[in-house]
Amino acid sequence: MISRTSISNGAGSPSVTGFYEADTGSIxxxxxxxxxxKVALIDVVKGFDPASASTNEDAAEEILGFVARKGYEVEWILDTHPHADHLMASASLRDRLGAPNAIGAHVEDVAKLWREIYNEPDAFAPERDFNRLFRDGDEFRIGNLPARVIHSPGHTLASITYVVGDAAFVHDTLMQPDFGTARADFPGGSAHELYRTIQTILALPEETRLFIGHDYGTEARKEPAWEATVAEHREKNVHVGGGVGEEEYVKLREKRDAGLGLPDRMLFALQFNLRGGRLPPADSNGSSYFRIPANHF
Structure with a gap:
């Protein structure tokens, strides 16, 4: 994987190392x-092959190797939302490291939607599968670094942003300034809410480093990138920079979303991630099976 470190700016500022997972464009x-x-791991990917429905720990192993080489201690396993385009390594990391895992409290709202889609009314128990369900304004610490949570709906109902010192992990809201913003057409998504979330993020101090959840490059930029400041997004983001208004943004976002296909992992990922990163319960033969709704989307 490609990795890159953004160094600390001094007291109260974290160093941030991003690892690019090429299969899904995830950081x-x-x-x-x-x-x-002390460190937190954010949005670590569990590898998945949709053709064989097989999982692997390749990404997690590389990240844990980095943690070991640096002599770090993992204090938190964090996810920003129930991902639709990749499986998350939360449960396996918690089992392996003993550190608590966390996600936004509105994950229960997403679970309600997907219980209906999968026709599994008793599926998913976030309070069981996550040690902490963060609400808007909650505060915690990574070592001595102050961290707080901003509820950030729009991409999903449950999306949250982690602000750690002068760094903010903004997941599937903003992309890089030359790409724009994330989609808002998944169940529970809203382009209006996403615009308002983005405005909240862009109200952070202009020197705040914003770290995004995905990058797919552009025609002009082939190398993946994942860091830009609030000031850079305010000025240059091709969807919201320069003071674009809500109605103009929503029109652009909904038009773009109408031409996008579903991620090839989505129907696998939600039933995995809403279990905290675990397979569905095994059948009598000891194997787990994904439940895929035909012709729903």
Whole structure:
């Protein structure tokens, strides 16, 4: 994987190492308090092959190798939302490391939607599968670094942003300034809510480093990138920069979303991620099976 470190800017500022997972264009993060060696892992991917429905730990192993080489201690396993385009490694990391895992409290709202889609009324128990369900305004620490949570709906009902010192992990809201913003057409998504979420993020101090959840490059930029400041997005983001208004943005976003296909992992991912990163319960033969609704979308 391609990785890159954004160094700490001093007291109260984390160092942030991003790891680019090419299969899904996902960026995973190690957020470090260099004074204490304590870190949080954010949005780590569990590998998945849709053709064979097989999982692997390749991404997690590389990240944990980095953590070990640096002598870090994992204090938190964090996800920003129930991902639709990749499986998450939350449960396997919690089992392996003993660190608590967390996600936004509105994951229960997403679970309600997908219980109906999968026709499994008793599926999913977020309070069981996550150690912490964060609400808007909640605060915690990574080592000595202060961290807080911003509820950030629009892409999903449950999306949250983690603000850690002068860094914010904004997941599937903004993309890089030359790409724009994320889609808002998944169940529970809303382009209006996404615009308002983005405005909240762009109200952070202009020097705040924003770390995104995905990058797919552009015609002009082939190398993946995942960091830009609030100031850069305010000025240059091709969807919202320069003071674009809500109605103009919603028109653009909904037109773009209408031409997008579903991620090839989505119908697998939601039933996995809403279990905290676990397979459905095994059948009598010991094997787990995904439940895929035909012709629903």
């Amino acid at each position: 995973q993060y190690v957020v470090a308090d260099e004074d204490t060696g």
